Amino acid sequence: MADRVEAYIDQNWVRFVEELKEFMRFPSVSAQRAHDKDTRACAEWVVAQLKGLGFDAGLVDVGGQPIVRALRKGKSKKRVMIYGHYDVQPEDPVTEWQTPPFEPTVRDGTLYGRGSTDDKGQVWTHVKAVEAILKTEGELPCEVLFLLEGEEESGGDALPRYVAQAKADIKPDAIVISDSTMYDANTPAITYGLRGIVALEFILRGPAADVHSGAFGGGIANPAMVAAQILAQCVSPDGKILVPGFYDDVVPLQDWERESFRKLNFNDEAMAKELNIPRVHGEAGYSTLERLWARPTFEVNGIFGGYQGQRSKTIIPASATVKITCRLVGNQDPARVRKVVVDHIRNVCPNTVRLEINDFGASPPVLFDVNDPTIRAAQDAMRKGFGHDTTFIRCGGSIPVVSTFAEYLGCPVILMGFGLDSDGPHGPNEHFSLDSFVKGTKSAAHLLRMI
Ligand SMILES: [Zn+2]
Numbered sequence: 318m319a320d321r322v323e324a325y326i327d328q329n330w331v332r333f334v335e336e337l338k339e340f341m342r343f344p345s346v347s348a349q350r351a352h353d354k355d356t357r358a359c360a361e362w363v364v365a366q367l368k369g370l371g372f373d374a375g376l377v378d379v380g381g382q383p384i385v386r387a388l389r390k391g392k393s394k395k396r397v398m399i400y401g402h403y404d405v406q407p408e409d410p411v412t413e414w415q416t417p418p419f420e421p422t423v424r425d426g427t428l429y430g431r432g433s434t435d436d437k438g439q440v441w442t443h444v445k446a447v448e449a450i451l452k453t454e455g456e457l458p459c460e461v462l463f464l465l466e467g468e469e470e471s472g473g474d475a476l477p478r479y480v481a482q483a484k485a486d487i488k489p490d491a492i493v494i495s496d497s498t499m500y501d502a503n504t505p506a507i508t509y510g511l512r513g514i515v516a517l518e519f520i521l522r523g524p525a526a527d528v529h530s531g532a533f534g535g536g537i538a539n540p541a542m543v544a545a546q547i548l549a550q551c552v553s554p555d556g557k558i559l560v561p562g563f564y565d566d567v568v569p570l571q572d573w574e575r576e577s578f579r580k581l582n583f584n585d586e587a588m589a590k591e592l593n594i595p596r597v598h599g600e601a602g603y604s605t606l607e608r609l610w611a612r613p614t615f616e617v618n619g620i621f622g623g624y625q626g627q628r629s630k631t632i633i634p635a636s637a638t639v640k641i642t643c644r645l646v647g648n649q650d651p652a653r654v655r656k657v658v659v660d661h662i663r664n665v666c667p668n669t670v671r672l673e674i675n676d677f678g679a680s681p682p683v684l685f686d687v688n689d690p691t692i693r694a695a696q697d698a699m700r701k702g703f704g705h706d707t708t709f710i711r712c713g714g715s716i717p718v719v720s721t722f723a724e725y726l727g728c729p730v731i732l733m734g735f736g737l738d739s740d741g742p743h744g745p746n747e748h749f750s751l752d753s754f755v756k757g758t759k760s761a762a763h764l765l766r767m768i
Pocket residue numbers: 402435436469496
């Protein structure tokens with residue numbers, strides 16, 4: 318079928334990009350109070366755009382930056398919620414930008430500027446997909462609800478608070494998020510798993526102050542040495558986590574996943590070279606992608622205590638601190654993982670030092686069923702929009718809002734990213750390929766019609 322919606326996008330994408338530039342000229346830096354006015358003005362601009370498309374749109378204020386909420390009915394009662402964010406990261410270091418961050422510029426088919434890929438450009442694909450359907454077919458195939466927040470980049474909690482209080486009113490059948498990346502420029506991907514996290518530290522206290530290693534060495538426990546001994550009992554040299562019960566709820570990798578990850582031909586040597594490390598390392602029996610995406614971790618983020626200055630100082634440190642984060646995978650429960658880790662540390666810690674544990678928060682992993690019809694529809698939509706096979710990938714990091722949605726709204730979340738890791742989100746010269754912008758817009762339109 319010659320696709321009228323795709324044809325409309327092909328005929329109008331140049332204008333879409335001009336509008337996106339207007340969107341990007343607002344320095345909606347949510348982290349900086351000096352930009353609060355710009356951030357609100359940006360939100361108001363988005364509301365006006367959505368009203369122009371016949372949406373019932375407005376700002377929701379629950380404290381913090383406003384949330385753009387816009388709803389338009391469609392042929393079916395099925396409701397697709399599109400989440401994104403209109404705020405951006407600060408622009409610094411300003412001197413490293415080739416063109417000013419808030420003066421969007423196209424060079425060689427690529428749009429440069431703050432927010433181009435994270436997340437204004439990706440939000441705009443959905444807005445223009447809706448326009449393309451409305452202008453060609455007159456009405457939307459399903460209800461579309463935009464929920465666009467203004468504090469994603471500054472860790473605000475306006476959106477989770479709103480979702481918790483308005484869940485009965487939001488009630489989507491599916492949620493679409495385009496705030497992530499494809500596997501590479503030729504491999505569109507749907508992300509179906511994100512790792513969760515547990516963060517804590519333990520402090521081992523010995524003498525009240527650093528003491529002379531000649532006068533006391535050999536006669537008392539050294540907290541830094543005890544820290545090393547405890548850690549050696551947490552992870553084995555071949556990457557296995559030794560904490561009893563740690564792996565209990567981990568969903569094993571399925572054959573199709575291992576096969577699908579293998580086909581991505583991840584290059585271990587290239588990663589080692591990029592990071593300037595001698596070689597990759599991780600849990601025995603798993604490939605690098607499997608380790609990064611589908612296996613939990615126990616990482617030391619920082620370890621300190623004792624003398625940190627030049628040359629040598631003959632002391633036994635008064636204390637040692639170890640900061641730890643564990644990345645979790647489906648179906649690990651953060652509270653349970655926290656408990657088995659803390660129990661293990663307490664069990665292996667000798668009674669020659671005093672142990673203190675501090676918690677720094679946790680968030681659960683998410684793992685969606687790729688056989689869910691809406692996730693399958695997203696795969697088909699992206700395959701059509703990009704003209705390439707679309708694969709399923711996982712992500713080693715966490716996206717807290719996805720956990721919020723999974724917790725309160727209980728429907729599938731489609732993570733359909735159009736960006737690339739190399740687009741420089743958060744850094745200088747952030748950019749978005751116009752080819753991806755157009756194909757992303759087509760994919761977003763296909764999805765609404767297929768879901
Ligand atoms: Zn983002």
